[in-house]
Amino acid sequence: QVQLVESGGGLVKPGGSLRLSCAASGFTFSDYYMSWIRQAPRKGLEWVSYISHTGGTIYYADSVKGRFTISRDNAKNSLYLQMNSLRAEDTAVYYCARDLHGSSGYGDNWGQGTLVTVSS
Amino acid sequence: EIVLTQSPATLSLSPGERATLSCRASQSVRSYLAWYQQKPGQAPRLLIYDTSNRATDIPARFSGSGSGTDFTLTISSLEPEDFAVYYCQQRSNWPYTFGQGTKLEI
Numbered sequence: 450q451v452q453l454v455e456s457g458g459g460l461v462k463p464g465g466s467l468r469l470s471c472a473a474s475g476f477t478f479s480d481y482y483m484s485w486i487r488q489a490p491r492k493g494l495e496w497v498s499y500i501s502h503t504g505g506t507i508y509y510a511d512s513v514k515g516r517f518t519i520s521r522d523n524a525k526n527s528l529y530l531q532m533n534s535l536r537a538e539d540t541a542v543y544y545c546a547r548d549l550h551g552s553s554g555y556g557d558n559w560g561q562g563t564l565v566t567v568s569s
Numbered sequence: 570e571i572v573l574t575q576s577p578a579t580l581s582l583s584p585g586e587r588a589t590l591s592c593r594a595s596q597s598v599r600s601y602l603a604w605y606q607q608k609p610g611q612a613p614r615l616l617i618y619d620t621s622n623r624a625t626d627i628p629a630r631f632s633g634s635g636s637g638t639d640f641t642l643t644i645s646s647l648e649p650e651d652f653a654v655y656y657c658q659q660r661s662n663w664p665y666t667f668g669q670g671t672k673l674e675i
Contacts, residue, residue: 493656493667493668493669493670494605494613494656494658494667495667496658496664496665496666496667499663499665508663508664510664511664544612544613549615549618549624553618553660554601554660554665555603555615555618555658555660556605556613556615557615557618557624557625559612559613559614560612561612562612
């Protein structure tokens with residue numbers, strides 16, 4: 450079955466960096482667009498970044514543009530999010546999500562999430 | 570950015586009752602709207618996509634309707650496991666956005 454497992458979250462000081470990883474299994478990773486979606490504590494959902502199956506198309510939310518970089522390694526069935534210049538408002542649970550099909554823009558399978566806390 | 574406004578914020582109902590949740594978009598999203606269910610401590614779960622298509626393994630008591638700017642998620646007869654937070658999401662324009670959620674409580 451489809452499994453997405455995020456890792457790399459933790460406590461970091463403002464201005465610091467973290468790299469999140471998402472290990473995928475149970476499907477042909479290279480066939481699917483993937484996303485990072487976050488949820489601040491007791492808040493709603495924000496679509497952070499989106500990458501095509503080849504990595505040739507990438508989108509970022511304005512709130513993270515220039516600070517975050519999404520990437521993927523299809524040989525390793527892995528998705529990444531490099532987060533630099535972190536701010537308190539980046540504190541959230543970060544989910545990786547698989548696209549429903551093609552470039553549908555809907556997340557049909559999600560990981561359990563990894564918590565990023567930005568605090569001094 | 571397309572803003573999605575969900576109503577009501579909280580809906581109090583009993584098992585067996587019918588639930589009607591609304592989502593209004595600040596501009597047309599055509600039919601590119603989804604609904605998700607989230608329970609405490611869990612990731613969201615896709616219920617409905619493209620306004621009215623049920624995702625895999627979603628029970629038939631969940632249905633979606635609407636077009637343009639006004640959309641509805643209906644749960645025909647509430648089961649105990651349906652009490653959760655529901656989000657709508659549009660994929661018409663980037664950035665894809667979510668509504669603020671409707672909490673369905675007993």
